[in-house]
Amino acid sequence: MYRGREGQWAWVLHRLSGLAILAYLLVHVISISLFMFGERAYMALHTTYELPIFSLGLIAVTAGVVYHSLNGLRIIVMDFTGMGVLYQRQMFWAVLGLTLLATAYTAFVVISRLLGGHA
Amino acid sequence: MIRARTFTDARQQAHSNAELNWWIFMRISGLILVFLVLGHIYMTFIQVSEADATYIAVVNKLQQPAWKFYDWTILALSLLHGVNGARYSIEDYVRTRPNRAWVKTIFYTISAVIFTLGTIGLFSI
Numbered sequence: 339m340y341r342g343r344e345g346q347w348a349w350v351l352h353r354l355s356g357l358a359i360l361a362y363l364l365v366h367v368i369s370i371s372l373f374m375f376g377e378r379a380y381m382a383l384h385t386t387y388e389l390p391i392f393s394l395g396l397i398a399v400t401a402g403v404v405y406h407s408l409n410g411l412r413i414i415v416m417d418f419t420g421m422g423v424l425y426q427r428q429m430f431w432a433v434l435g436l437t438l439l440a441t442a443y444t445a446f447v448v449i450s451r452l453l454g455g456h457a
Numbered sequence: 458m459i460r461a462r463t464f465t466d467a468r469q470q471a472h473s474n475a476e477l478n479w480w481i482f483m484r485i486s487g488l489i490l491v492f493l494v495l496g497h498i499y500m501t502f503i504q505v506s507e508a509d510a511t512y513i514a515v516v517n518k519l520q521q522p523a524w525k526f527y528d529w530t531i532l533a534l535s536l537l538h539g540v541n542g543a544r545y546s547i548e549d550y551v552r553t554r555p556n557r558a559w560v561k562t563i564f565y566t567i568s569a570v571i572f573t574l575g576t577i578g579l580f581s582i
Contacts, residue, residue, distance in 0.1 A: 414484050
């Protein structure tokens with residue numbers, strides 16, 4: 339199930355998304371922690387986050403987290419229920435579909451806000 | 458590499474009790490983090506925008522004990538979950554024993570420093 343076809347793709351994507359989320363989390367904690375050094379230090383970095391590229395980047399982070407969450411649930415179903423392994427392939431496509439939907443919704447909300455002139 | 462398909466497989470494959478406990482921890486913490494992290498993303502990125510996370514907004518939010526607890530739970534659980542996940546990758550792809558030791562030492566140190574930074578930050582307000 340972890341070798342070949344959908345099962346292996348799910349596994350590779352789970353690893354990649356997991357490592358990417360961890361990298362983001364570490365940087366996110368550092369940048370939020372800047373508020374300890376006062377308003378100027380914090381805002382110096384955070385005003386650059388208002389550039390559209392960072393909002394688009396956060397759409398990618400959201401996509402990664404949604405995929406990792408849903409595929410994590412798929413793994414839990416496979417591990418703890420008898421039928422899970424039988425349907426892992428179908429569940430993988432469901433995970434991909436739902437991830438796409440959630441990402442499209444996020445992108446729609448964020449991009450229309452950007453086009454409205456609000457970072 | 459973790460190839461266990463079921464709880465029984467995991468128990469048979471685990472070299473130690475610790476390894477089995479981590480396997481269980483990944484599933485339980487993952488289940489909790491689904492709600493915590495997706496909720497966090499929804500509330501701070503989709504409902505409001507990045508530009509709304511001003512200094513005043515962050516400080517006001519973190520002054521409330523409930524949000525402090527929420528954020529610290531995410532910090533602690535997701536770092537444990539993420540660092541253990543990265544450990545699986547390091548054990549799979551860093552081939553020689555001395556390299557593995559170095560990579561792990563540096564990686565754990567950085568993670569511990571960032572966890573401390575985040576915790577001090579949260580409780581300094």
